[in-house]
Amino acid sequence: MQISKTTIVKAQFFDVDSMNVVWHGNYVKYLEIARCELLDEIGYNYENMKKDGFAFPIVKLDIKYVRPVFFADEIEVEARLVDFESFLKISYIIKNHKTKEKISVANTWQIAIDMINKETCTIMPDSFKEAIKKYLKRSSE
Amino acid sequence: MQISKTTIVKAQFFDVDSMNVVWHGNYVKYLEIARCELLDEIGYNYENMKKDGFAFPIVKLDIKYVRPVFFADEIEVEARLVDFESFLKISYIIKNHKTKEKISVANTWQIAIDMINKETCTIMPDSFKEAIKKYLKRSSE
Amino acid sequence: MQISKTTIVKAQFFDVDSMNVVWHGNYVKYLEIARCELLDEIGYNYENMKKDGFAFPIVKLDIKYVRPVFFADEIEVEARLVDFESFLKISYIIKNHKTKEKISVANTWQIAIDMINKETCTIMPDSFKEAIKKYLKRSSE
């Protein structure tokens, strides 16, 4: 079963560069907005991580830019959980909200860090896996 | 005696908006760069504040925009300590580094917050005033 | 009659600084989001300005910070048109969307620049005033 969440974001004036398109570095913000919404949906967001004593830093990201985004464009960012064994891997497709044309595809990899002993976890924490199970149970009902 | 510090900053591509000038909101970053350099100079920076149990949040800021900044322009930001009684008030003049034309003037006000009991200090902490004294002593030698 | 527009914005992870509150410089982005929504509402946004050959750069801004904003907080930014004679002055009140506590008040001043001859307009362009009239007519119906 696919675990994903689509978030609508509007390109703001301050996102646009002197070529009149959204500056490529701002896509990282769009990914983060969508990722946070996905984690909220699953029921295991940054607050939960913190409370459980974990941090989930990004260790790798890649982005492909297919079409530009213009000022005031509404885009939809679909964040999809594709792996949560040793890494938390999320894949993203960004589309123009109106035309549905593909704008960008991206991936992020996060590892779990145990904040008490500052060690990298070799597998995702049980609390995360538990949240996934509950989410899947809710979704299938 | 005047306590001030001038910092050179280069306008980057990602700072520029679709009107081909530095986006007005990015001036706040330039002020912060200069303010941190000034506090380093005085010998009482964010690290010192933290160790002493204080935070110095900005409670007010104003900026006047006189001339635009273009991509790759070098600007100089002079940060000057103008008050450190109950507020930490710093005034800024931004000039084009080459032409010395005035680009912007700005002011920030910060209060000290005691992070242990989360209370606003009605006067600047002694440790800050002590740092100023030492700085003035060093400077006059 | 009051011309205003309230926009809801959610504080994102990338907006938050190491003091665990939204970095003060990011408020300028929130103001711009609300200002663009207000200008859309009036029917005279950046696209209209551009087509008419005008730019409206910010020449002054001030912000007072009353309460902090935390990660994932929803805030409401009310942008209110208070003057459009020689300046376009917009005043802002930012509140916590849930508690309605005041977070910040701010003001921006913009001048009109005729992009053809690169001259500052001493009064707001007729096209802007016309848009206001139409807006007021629509609103009173």
Place this chain on the structure above:
Amino acid sequence: MQISKTTIVKAQFFDVDSMNVVWHGNYVKYLEIARCELLDEIGYNYENMKKDGFAFPIVKLDIKYVRPVFFADEIEVEARLVDFESFLKISYIIKNHKTKEKISVANTWQIAIDMINKETCTIMPDSFKEAIKKYLKRSSE
């Protein structure tokens, strides 16, 4: 012969997130600062591109995060030209300036777009290749 340029960047307060490390999205800014310095060095920067009627949008980027960057850390970003046939590919190594520990590795791919007919160039423009030749000649003297 290797064409590369190393730029020193200081991590600012506004770059740091609530985990007390530089927010991962800000690395894209560091890459751009270094890339612009490299292109300046070669003698073919954004201004030259524009004058020649070309734009060089980023079409792909990847970043690996090895070690965190902390507030006030000085980092060195080495940008190295690795391909300029059909793509402009630049590779980056970010190190802590003091300890020389590796912080991050990254790659960007840019294509040339002919701004007159809005078409993607299948090979890099002659003017770019000419600049490279001149740079290599200067360097070997």
